[in-house]
Amino acid sequence: MSALSGIPRQTEHSWLNPSTWHLRTRLILVSMALLVAICSAVGIVSYASMDVFLTRQLDEQLAQASHGRPPIGDPSGRPDPLDARGQSIGTLNARILGGQVSSAGFLSSDATRSALSPSDAAILLALPANGRPVDRTLSNGGYRLVATPTPYGDVSITGLPLAAKESTEASLVWTMVIVSLAGLMLIGLAGTVLIRRTMRPLEQLSDVATKVSKLPLDAGEVALAVRVPASAAHPGTEVGSVGHALNLMLDNVSNALEARQQSETKVRQFVADASHELRTPLTAIRGYTELLRMTETFTEDGRKSLGRVQSQSERMTTLVEDLLLLARLDEGKAPEFTEVDLTQLVIETVSDEKVMAPEHVWQLKLPDEPITVRGDTTQLHQVLANLLSNARKHTESGTTVVTGVMRSADGSAVVTVTDNGPGIPPEFVSRIFSRFARADAARSGSEGTSGLGLSIVESIVQAHGGTVEVVSRPGRTEFAVRLPALRPAMA
Helix, strand or coil: CCCCCCCCCCCCCHHHCHHHHHHHHHHHHHHHHHHHHHHHHHHHHHHHHHHHHHHHHHHHHHHHHHCCCCCCCCHHHCCCHHHCCCCCCCCEEEEEECCEEEEEEEECCCCCEECCCHHHHHHHHCCCCCCCCEEEEECCEEEEEEEEECCCCCEEEEEEECHHHHHHHHHHHHHHHHHHHHHHHHHHHHHHHHHHHHHHHHHHHHHHHHHHHCCCCCCCCCCCCCCCCHHHCCCCCHHHHHHHHHHHHHHHHHHHHHHHHHHHHHHHHHHHHHHHHHHHHHHHHHHHHHHHHHHCCCCHHHHHHHHHHHHHHHHHHHHHHHHHHHHHHHCCCCCCCEEEEHHHHHHHHHHHHHHHCCCCEEEEECCCCCCEEEECHHHHHHHHHHHHHHHHHCCCCCCEEEEEEEECCCCCEEEEEEECCCCCCHHHHCCCCCCCCCCCCCCCCCCCCCCCHHHHHHHHHHHCCCEEEEEEECCEEEEEEEECCCCCCCC
């Protein structure tokens, strides 16, 4: 497994990359939230300052309107303040004497007096006569009122409407809202552009990591040519330092992959050369053994020893042929494809196994119609022989082995080899197709296995574009080989 196989696989286009998109969205939302908070704080402070200013200004006007001194004498003989010059439209004046409101009214827009309603009179009677302005809501709207006691024993009330103040404050609020929204939109657009530009180096890093994560780095020749662009790999910035470090890591990984590939190539070449060279002496050993058996006379122990030499040479020859086949498959040598009657091939292979292991129960589950695939007859025969041999060698006498052939829904051919033996240890299932893998590593001798049979099965099936799987539990072990459907001939 490659050191980079743990890099998460992401979408190819960084703009659609979920991680980058979420990060960009969070940055924009955080920026907008900060801007909203700042605008809100500025608006609140501005509104409060404007309210204090307008209230102070209104209080000054109210003080000027209420500080006029009537002539000394009987209160009933003093003129009505509303009749004084310079009174603004909407001004309220009233006089409270003996718990009753008199000389009260609003100055209308036509410079005439408008009477107060009973509810207005009740509000005026409830005002504290301390000379401090207060806000009240009357029938004409909001008013700033001040009740001032006079030297004549009565109370003079003066009021100015709050409409102008409220209108100014409303205009301020709307102005700030519109300006803030426009500013937020402009700043949001500018921030988005800036964040995208700032995030572009990270997107380039993400693209490189995504491309590398999709490369098959575990085996074979790998061209790890992808790198972070120089613009995003400048050590002068934080992101550039990450890009530079990633390029250094990719250089190191690329060198390691090249060294691994060279080592694998040398090993495959050695195995192929050694296997090829060993075929000749092994053939000679078998030939001389047969010659000695036919021409010489041996004791019983001598014949057993000679038979042992012959069986071991045959086993060694099989191992050499397996290694040579794996080396050829590793080199990518394509099988010699022809149309293969898979049903007939299964019948012939199972018949051979019956002869070799009559103590097992061999059964067939075949379809009514023959199933044909494109493949190498010799190699597919070896796949079946290895699976059946595996079932024979690792189960007791009397075990039932069922070989089936079927056509799946997608048209592919499926061959299954199922036995009711003790099953495969769970910890061994994950590496059962590895080379030289054996459940019992201590097992050796003529009945032992080299650990190459199932590895050859997997290599041949993969060379045919198929897959092989195993499912095992005590009492049932099934190997399933799936081969691509036979494509119809072009008209």
